Amino acid sequence: MKIVIDDKIPYIRDAISRITDDAVYLKGSEIGPGDARDADALIVRTRTRCDEQLLSGSRVRFVATATIGFDHIDAAYMERAGIEWMSCPGCNSASVAQYLRSVLILLKRDKGMRPESSTIGIVGCGHVGSKVAQVAAGMGMRVLVCDPPRQERGDAGTFVAMSDIEEQCDVITFHVPLVKDGPHPTLHMADADFFGRLQCRPVIINTSRGAVVDNDALLDALIYNKVKDAVIDTWEHEPQINLRLMDRAWIATPHIAGYSADGKANADNMVISGLCRHFGISVPCIISPPELPQDFVAADDPDDLSLQLYNPLDDSSRLKASPESFEELRGNYPLRRESAPAGRA
Numbered sequence: 001m002k003i004v005i006d007d008k009i010p011y012i013r014d015a016i017s018r019i020t021d022d023a024v025y026l027k028g029s030e031i032g033p034g035d036a037r038d039a040d041a042l043i044v045r046t047r048t049r050c051d052e053q054l055l056s057g058s059r060v061r062f063v064a065t066a067t068i069g070f071d072h073i074d075a076a077y078m079e080r081a082g083i084e085w086m087s088c089p090g091c092n093s094a095s096v097a098q099y100l101r102s103v104l105i106l107l108k109r110d111k112g113m114r115p116e117s118s119t120i121g122i123v124g125c126g127h128v129g130s131k132v133a134q135v136a137a138g139m140g141m142r143v144l145v146c147d148p149p150r151q152e153r154g155d156a157g158t159f160v161a162m163s164d165i166e167e168q169c170d171v172i173t174f175h176v177p178l179v180k181d182g183p184h185p186t187l188h189m190a191d192a193d194f195f196g197r198l199q200c201r202p203v204i205i206n207t208s209r210g211a212v213v214d215n216d217a218l219l220d221a222l223i224y225n226k227v228k229d230a231v232i233d234t235w236e237h238e239p240q241i242n243l244r245l246m247d248r249a250w251i252a253t254p255h256i257a258g259y260s261a262d263g264k265a266n267a268d269n270m271v272i273s274g275l276c277r278h279f280g281i282s283v284p285c286i287i288s289p290p291e292l293p294q295d296f297v298a299a300d301d302p303d304d305l306s307l308q309l310y311n312p313l314d315d316s317s318r319l320k321a322s323p324e325s326f327e328e329l330r331g332n333y334p335l336r337r338e339s340a341p342a343g344r345a
């Protein structure tokens, strides 16, 4: 069985070597029709667009993306072509929640936000948004949730309209998939009109997909003081990002909110078990993330510990110093764990 795999998916090689001796590791953005032609399966990340152009006439019968988002998969084509595909729901949701926790702690410490008298608006409350809601509520913030698809399904919980988010929130954070059509599109849901309606000069956080926020409109909103600050992890036109927006953003990171080692290992395990199920073979092993170095000494204060485990300002400094290295900063990402090892916390 030939499997073509994105070469930046960490920790997966040993498991793959126990499944096949015909594995080809390639740069995600360079996986092309010639590579797919005689492959049985592809394991990709967001950098490989999986559509008719890539897969037509190929032998591929199974595609897995080691990510939550799947806007790079042409689901309609996959169905037409009879190619099974899977994503990894929730795999790195705790990692994005860790990113948000650290951002909120930094807002408190460095920007004077008082959580008890602040309101956060969560737009999209699925795997990520629900964890972020817990984090924010745990810090004492008032939490408003806008999620029309869930509200229409009659899910439990209190949901508000987008107008409530625009009128009442000091922080607004987006956790929606990128959806271009249908009843609840998210493409440019934060556009110039949205920024024009904001009442509280909020901090805007986008860790969902770049095109959920109109980046030019956000830059204007920063310039004209409609928003206080911006925290941007996901950008339009990655890796060619808007450098003026990057300079203006308080925190600018290269799409790494979900890059904890825990999240990566979760994705690997989900992909391997999906692949094994599809081809009727046994799962060869469970993949664990690497441990933090032995000399890691956990801070006593919970906020200090959160920032010790992950401080988004570090990623932001690296990107701002070298925006042309956007993809390299992602590909060579340092070890990040979501919690301290037992006995060291």
Ligand SMILES: NC(=O)c1ccc[n+]([C@@H]2O[C@H](COP(=O)([O-])OP(=O)(O)OC[C@H]3O[C@@H](n4cnc5c(N)ncnc54)[C@H](O)[C@@H]3O)[C@@H](O)[C@H]2O)c1
Binding pocket: 068, 069, 070, 089, 090, 092, 093, 096, 123, 124, 125, 126, 127, 128, 129, 146, 147, 148, 149, 150, 175, 176, 177, 178, 179, 184, 185, 186, 207, 208, 209, 233, 234, 255, 256, 257, 258, 259
């Ligand atoms: N920056 C990163 O590293 C990173 C990591 C993980 C996920 N993501 C992105 O975050 C997105 C959300 O992840 P998730 O795991 O929470 O997905 P999810 O599917 O579990 O939840 C998405 C939620 O958004 C809601 N939604 C859909 N359309 C909406 C709309 N128009 N308005 C308000 N809510 C709407 C859905 O009902 C759902 O509850 C992913 O699709 C992915 O694009 C980014």
Ligand SMILES: O=C(O)[C@H](O)[C@H](O)COP(=O)(O)O
Binding pocket: 044, 045, 046, 047, 066, 067, 068, 069, 070, 092, 255, 257, 258, 259, 330
């Ligand atoms: O959707 C996701 O899971 C995240 O955006 C993911 O972390 C993106 O990572 P990539 O595949 O681009 O490395």
